[in-house]
Amino acid sequence: MTAKRRGVELSLLVCAVLISVLGYADVGLAENGAVPPDAARYGGGLGALALLAHLAVRFRAPYADPLLLPIAVLLNGLGLVLIYRLDLETPRDQAALPQLVWSTLGVALFIAVVVLLRDHRVLQRYAYLSVATALVLMLVPIFFPAVNGARIWIRLGGLSFQPGEFAKILLAVFFAAYLAANRNALAYTGRRIWRLQLPTGRVLGPIVAIWVLSVGVLVLERDLGTSLLFFGLFVIMLYVATGRTGWIAVGLLLAAVGAFAVGSLEPHVHSRVEDWLNPYASIEAGDGPSQLAQSLFSFAAGGMFGTGLGLGHSILIGFAAKSDFILATAGEELGLAGLTALFLLYGLLVARGYRAGLALLDPFGRLLAIGLASILALQVFVIAGGVMGLIPLTGMAMPFLAQGGSSVVTNWVIVALLIRVSDSARAPRPDTVEAGVIAPVVEDAR
Amino acid sequence: MIPYIRRAAALCLVLLVALLVNAARVMILEAESLDENPANRRLAITRHGQPRGEILVEGRPVTGSRDSGQQLRYERTYKQGPLYAPVTGYASQTYGTTLVENAEDGVLSGTSPLLAPLPFWNDISRGRLPGGDVVTTIRAPMQEAAYRGLGGKRGAVAAIEPSSGRILALVSSPSYDPGELSGTGPAVKGAWARLNSSPNQPMLNRAIRQTYPPGSTFKIVTAAAALDAGVVTDVDAPTDTPDPFVLPGTRQVLPNAAKGCGNASLAYAIQWSCNTVMAGLGVEVGLAGMVEAAERFGFDDTGLRIPSWVAKSNFDREMSADQLALSSIGQFDTTATPLQMAMVAAAVANNGEIAYPYLVDRTTTAGGTTVDSTGRRSYRQAMRPSTATQLQRLMVEAVEEGTGSNAAIPGARVGGKTGTAQHGLGNTGTPYAWFIAWAQASDAAQPAVAVAVVIEDAEASRTDISGGGSAAPIARAVMEEALRARAVS
Numbered sequence: 001m002t003a004k005r006r007g008v009e010l011s012l013l014v015c016a017v018l019i020s021v022l023g024y025a026d027v028g029l030a031e032n033g034a035v036p037p038d039a040a041r042y043g044g045g046l047g048a049l050a051l052l053a054h055l056a057v058r059f060r061a062p063y064a065d066p067l068l069l070p071i072a073v074l075l076n077g078l079g080l081v082l083i084y085r086l087d088l089e090t091p092r093d094q095a096a097l098p099q100l101v102w103s104t105l106g107v108a109l110f111i112a113v114v115v116l117l118r119d120h121r122v123l124q125r126y127a128y129l130s131v132a133t134a135l136v137l138m139l140v141p142i143f144f145p146a147v148n149g150a151r152i153w154i155r156l157g158g159l160s161f162q163p164g165e166f167a168k169i170l171l172a173v174f175f176a177a178y179l180a181a182n183r184n185a186l187a188y189t190g191r192r193i194w195r196l197q198l199p200t201g202r203v204l205g206p207i208v209a210i211w212v213l214s215v216g217v218l219v220l221e222r223d224l225g226t227s228l229l230f231f232g233l234f235v236i237m238l239y240v241a242t243g244r245t246g247w248i249a250v251g252l253l254l255a256a257v258g259a260f261a262v263g264s265l266e267p268h269v270h271s272r273v274e275d276w277l278n279p280y281a282s283i284e285a286g287d288g289p290s291q292l293a294q295s296l297f298s299f300a301a302g303g304m305f306g307t308g309l310g311l312g313h314s315i316l317i318g319f320a321a322k323s324d325f326i327l328a329t330a331g332e333e334l335g336l337a338g339l340t341a342l343f344l345l346y347g348l349l350v351a352r353g354y355r356a357g358l359a360l361l362d363p364f365g366r367l368l369a370i371g372l373a374s375i376l377a378l379q380v381f382v383i384a385g386g387v388m389g390l391i392p393l394t395g396m397a398m399p400f401l402a403q404g405g406s407s408v409v410t411n412w413v414i415v416a417l418l419i420r421v422s423d424s425a426r427a428p429r430p431d432t433v434e435a436g437v438i439a440p441v442v443e444d445a446r
Numbered sequence: 447m448i449p450y451i452r453r454a455a456a457l458c459l460v461l462l463v464a465l466l467v468n469a470a471r472v473m474i475l476e477a478e479s480l481d482e483n484p485a486n487r488r489l490a491i492t493r494h495g496q497p498r499g500e501i502l503v504e505g506r507p508v509t510g511s512r513d514s515g516q517q518l519r520y521e522r523t524y525k526q527g528p529l530y531a532p533v534t535g536y537a538s539q540t541y542g543t544t545l546v547e548n549a550e551d552g553v554l555s556g557t558s559p560l561l562a563p564l565p566f567w568n569d570i571s572r573g574r575l576p577g578g579d580v581v582t583t584i585r586a587p588m589q590e591a592a593y594r595g596l597g598g599k600r601g602a603v604a605a606i607e608p609s610s611g612r613i614l615a616l617v618s619s620p621s622y623d624p625g626e627l628s629g630t631g632p633a634v635k636g637a638w639a640r641l642n643s644s645p646n647q648p649m650l651n652r653a654i655r656q657t658y659p660p661g662s663t664f665k666i667v668t669a670a671a672a673l674d675a676g677v678v679t680d681v682d683a684p685t686d687t688p689d690p691f692v693l694p695g696t697r698q699v700l701p702n703a704a705k706g707c708g709n710a711s712l713a714y715a716i717q718w719s720c721n722t723v724m725a726g727l728g729v730e731v732g733l734a735g736m737v738e739a740a741e742r743f744g745f746d747d748t749g750l751r752i753p754s755w756v757a758k759s760n761f762d763r764e765m766s767a768d769q770l771a772l773s774s775i776g777q778f779d780t781t782a783t784p785l786q787m788a789m790v791a792a793a794v795a796n797n798g799e800i801a802y803p804y805l806v807d808r809t810t811t812a813g814g815t816t817v818d819s820t821g822r823r824s825y826r827q828a829m830r831p832s833t834a835t836q837l838q839r840l841m842v843e844a845v846e847e848g849t850g851s852n853a854a855i856p857g858a859r860v861g862g863k864t865g866t867a868q869h870g871l872g873n874t875g876t877p878y879a880w881f882i883a884w885a886q887a888s889d890a891a892q893p894a895v896a897v898a899v900v901i902e903d904a905e906a907s908r909t910d911i912s913g914g915g916s917a918a919p920i921a922r923a924v925m926e927e928a929l930r931a932r933a934v935s
Binding site: 236239240241243280283288289293296297299300301302303304313316331335336339340343346347350351354357358363366370373374377378380381384385388389390 | 477
């Protein structure tokens with residue numbers, strides 16, 4: 001019988017909260033020479049959220065992976081520390097408190113998902129509702145004014161959020177459900193052209209249509225990070241479902257063609273690519289460093305061990321320092337050591353998602369777990385690679401770390417779903433065996 | 447499905463490794479070049495993130511710091527900025543540093559490893575040390591006397607202690623307030639543009655960075671060369687030089703401003719500044735001997751640092767005989783900084799030996815612990831001690847009953863030499879008035895001070911007396927302060 005490991009989770013949660021509170025105190029000491037007066041309240045608040053989430057898991061998903069929740073709490077806590085730290089340099093733009101409110105909402109949704117969703121397979125039934133909602137969510141921002149060149153926000157009153165963030169989950173649910181239902185047809189039917197087995201249009205049609213629609217909408221909205229994410233998600237899930245390497249080849253080919261076309265035709269993207277190829281061009285031209293150059297300066301200033309929390313100058317990056325570029329603050333003030341730790345935390349989160357996927361027996365749950373984990377992996381890679389000059393920069397939020405309400409809430413829901421599927425994956429199934437019922441063969445031989 | 451999940455997981459691992467390798471590339475391999483990129487403001491921010499150390503004159507800071515609340519936080523302020531600008535230079539957020547601010551920047555900004563008790567630990571911890579202080583050798587009353595004496599006229603004063611090489615006064619006029627260049631913004635840019643376009647060149651440090659034809663003050667060098675070379679063995683014996691003197695190889699006649707210069711003795715020639723005698727002696731010493739003598743005084747030295755670099759004083763190494771004759775009286779291509787001419791006076795006063803001139807006495811930590819000090823160093827033996835003794839007498843005579851009478855100080859032994867330097871195309875410019883001198887209190891073992899004064903726009907009587915008329919009183923005021931300081935201490 002599998003151990004529940006709830007005690008491990010609780011002790012890890014205590015550590016995660018402690019690390020965050022120490023970071024918070026450290027920022028205050030570095031900037032003002034005193035522990036922030038509300039450090040206890042911050043720690044208490046974070047601890048209470050963590051405890052509530054833990055209790056929900058303990059009672060509703062007792063076999064869930066014990067690493068998922070502590071990693072999410074630690075990342076969210078560190079994100080709050082970094083945002084608070086940047087707030088000190090922008091007195092007129094305080095983001096830590098709203099972020100805390102959004103985090104609370106995120107944890108509330110986490111609890112709601114863990115408590116209310118007793119079995120992830122229920123979601124399979126809502127595949128088409130999901131995709132319809134996703135498309136509506138993605139289309140809505142077109143009717144709102146563009147912010148900094150991208151039409152991805154909805155502003156209502158003082159609040160703004162990116163519906164595209166929620167669409168990620170819905171799209172993953174749809175892909176998982178559709179592919180689970182149709183993967184044999186996708187793999188084995190249709191005509192064979194040279195060495196590539198093309199599925200029939202009837203099977204492939206809907207999914208390609210939806211994918212083209214979502215990516216197309218995002219290109220219209222100039223949300224290239226999310227288009228890249230959806231594209232990658234689609235290719236990975238298709239590959240995992242069908243096992244056809246050809247799909248990867250076709251996907252990469254399409255991606256290359258698309259990237260080249262968009263990169264050379266669309267001025268917004270073109271400038272990003274130019275900036276990536278030569279981040280110092282604007283310095284040589286005498287126009288001062290670009291945002292990417294400033295970001296690279298930040299990372300370089302961190303070196304091996306960082307300047308220490310509160311002692312860096314990543315605020316020089318200017319616009320989006322708290323959102324897209326928050327990793328630069330982590331790099332400058334925590335150093336390569338801290339950044340590596342962060343990347344490994346994300347890696348662990350993704351690995352745990354994949355592990356749940358491997359252990360599950362139903363194809364939908366598998367594909368859902370892989371999909372959700374891949375969203376995290378791709379998102380971290382796209383934004384971290386972007387701000388560090390590895391790939392062209394596309395605006396995206398570092399999961400849990402970056403300022404952004406919709407992003408934090410979405411990521412908490414992703415973790416809640418991973419908790420749910422990992423609970424199914426690790427829970428013992430004695431009743432079916434004891435009843436003498438042969439477990440349904442849901443896994444084929446491949 | 448399981449193998450495909452594993453492969454997808456492997457892809458995620460590849461992405462993770464790519465991120466880590468890339469992070470190491472940016473943060474370790476390329477870190478240094480990124481840190482030093484001129485567009486990276488971090489070095490400047492750290493540099494100005496704490497108050498700069500102070501520059502001290504007689505124990506009191508002549509500098510200060512102001513918290514501007516800007517990104518480059520602490521800005522430099524100056525007390526009596528124009529008075530001390532030729533010493534301190536400026537320390538600007540926008541335009542960098544000059545002079546002592548530049549030469550001792552490591553100590554002042556706190557980056558010098560000398561300041562750290564444990565430099566290696568400091569490297570690792572990246573701790574930032576408070577800026578240290580720089581103690582100068584300047585004497586405030588002398589600096590003030592020189593500045594007051596110049597009274598805004600274009601010119602400079604350099605005064606040194608002959609025995610030690612300590613620079614006691616370094617004044618350039620007209621001056622400017624270096625505090626105007628501190629910080630950033632349009633006011634600073636405006637001041638910079640105004641100071642740079644001003645015809646008076648207020649930011650030019652005339653005492654060490656401007657060279658002038660030294661005129662008759664150079665005759666001390668020629669006299670030393672003649673005595674050392676044995677061309678003159680008795681300073682009171684007549685020399686074989688006619689008046690007027692025809693420049694060798696030409697028909698050009700060299701005139702005298704003074705009377706009685708025909709076949710005059712060296713003593714008479716120094717006392718009344720005879721051109722003909724000194725030109726003749728220079729030719730007699732010969733090019734090699736004159737070049738050697740000039741270089742022993744520091745001419746043609748491009749490496750002089752006090753610790754800021756000093757402009758090269760020039761004595762040509764290749765000349766025809768007529769050019770050599772003119773050079774021997776400080777004309778033609780011969781040029782000197784005021785500091786160089788103060789060193790000439792100091793050489794005579796200090797028995798022929800020049801002590802290396804220096805402006806920074808010592809540097810200390812913010813707490814006052816000395817981290818480095820400049821000691822007395824010998825620069826060069828400019829002439830034989832016996833030659834120096836003879837020249838001391840001649841210079842004293844020039845003051846007591848010669849062209850330098852305006853420099854006489856009761857109760858002190860003062861030696862001096864006037865100069866009026868022609869310059870400009872066809873010598874049409876307003877001549878530069880020079881005076882070099884040294885002074886020794888009657889009860890003292892050593893001369894207290896050697897000084898050089900140059901005034902560019904002296905009252906335009908084009909005679910050799912103008913140096914004595916305009917420059918000598920300033921030299922006297924400076925020397926009086928030096929003697930008074932000695933009497934007090």
